[in-house]
Amino acid sequence: MQISVVIPTYNRKPILAQCLAALEGQIIVPQEPIAGYEVIVVDDGSTDGTVDWLHHNPDFPHVRLLQQQHQGPAAARNLGVAAAQGDTIIFIDSDLVVLPDFLQCHGSALVQAQRDQGDDRCFTYGAVINTCNFENPTAEPYKITDFSAAFFATGNVAIGRSWLEKAGLFDTQFQLYGWEDLELGVRLKQLGLRLVKCPQAVGYHWHPPFSLAQIPRLIDQEQQRGRMGVLFYQKHPTWAVRMMIQMTPLHQMLWGLLSLGGWLNERRMAPLLQWLIDRGKSQLALEIARIFLNWYNVKGVYQAYGELRQGMVK
Template identity: 35%
Template sequence: MAPHQLTLSVVVISWNQCRFLQRLVEQLIAQEFDKNRFDIIVVDDGSTDGSREWLGSCDPSRVRSILGKEDRGRAASRNAGILASNRDVIVMIDGDHTINPDFLFIHAERHERERCVIVGKSDFVDHPDYRALNHYLNNGGAVKLPRNAKLPGRYFLTRNCSVPRDLLLSIGLFDESFRRWGGEDLDLGVRLEKSGVPIYGEPRALAVHHHLRPLDALLEQLYDFGVDAVPLLLSKHPQLYSEMKLDRIVARPGERVLCGRSGIFYIYRCLLCAAIYHSIRGLALLFRRRRLPRILFDYLHFRQYALGYLSALRRSG
């Protein structure tokens, strides 16, 4: 396909983010990119803050809106936007982000070079009370790998990415079984990796995330992710046992555990104990205005989804 023919649909999902959504849509309309080569599709998931009324006032030739029912989930919302598109590439971004004027140009440029999946950089907005946590979140995933390195599927993030639409259709879109926070992007990323189409990070395609979550709120979400999403992820992609380090706390179904592995299980399960967790969490909160070693947040992140997963195993009997 000739470069000038490539077209984009920007799929924005939003729930009760009217103030942020207005700013993002204005920035999309003002992009330094041919207006005939992209459209904007906003999928609202049952907002009650005036978002729907504002979307109704937008020029329908520039902004198409899909008004969904509350609580249908992020996967279903994204699928609705993808299916409403007839463009070549789907650019996905969440409604609480802001972007630079060349954002779409950079995404399009990468797809014109080769058939690929692009993960842009999504940085949390600077705030002194979130400095430690945001530094950790802003410097994980694709940032840890060399520029132009192929990314593993687990580094795929939907809050700033672009994927050929026909590729999304061919692998089955998002799995709408993931209804709560987390899991749907990891599942899709693994399936994209299996498709053989390379996934690349693109730090120039920067989006700034304005929804700041306190550490305790994030830790609660990670626990719920372990309860609700991780069992489904592991049933679909068994290799995630090792990639998520869960093979260090529990055997895979049907796996015979040797004596040495039992010792590893014991050590790692001790690390999940409340005393260690609350000590590390306390340090992260106390020094939240400083940059802290990544290992502290790595531990908190792992501990919460691992504990949630163990809870799910106990419930399932």
């Protein structure tokens, strides 16, 4: 097994340095089952000096750098897969820091799963633990909020390259935030691929501690996610997708009630959120902020869907 780790990145140089250092520190047992690995970093038009830094950094011998204009992670991952030399692709994000046995765990679990089921129609999905600890991200314990029910998410997944190609890779229409990986997951499931959990392959997803200054960007992300959710539904008009993208009366009612129809918004909740942040409870503040963030998402979904239907009528 030859592994190609594909990492899209955009203006994340400080945490990317930790991500790549962790990948250089991988402990590989020769031929069991990994013959070798490469790390493909696809820069998506960064403006923070990432490209120049990588060009002049000798600390990452496994890294190959590719570049594209700012086209989003779907196009970046496709470019990485096209250039990959490995038969197995591992996708992680550029703000993920992994443990030294990360690649070995994915490789061993993938081979064992293939033996157990008698074919290679499977992929492994590792654990993702969210952390705000930049200095020592791998010290963060697992939390209930780290649980994910996603079938295929590119934060930490290993899959045979041939299956990605058979599924048609990522749809580059997904240029805004969200859903490009789960949409590919639907196509992989249609091909009969099975998800194999690999909790030993742990990745620590770093993000800065929540602050009120982040709220405009988070709202924008939720609105983008709403629009991309409708694109997802256009491609796969099923009830399961409607549930995923929160385009149901249930979600309208739930987040409408919790946000009091949008009355509990970022302005009215700011004093409480800042009070929690000042007491070192930024993660709790973020979870509470999801009340109005999800309301923005649901509104974004229905607005985009309404625009789509109007366009179809015309």
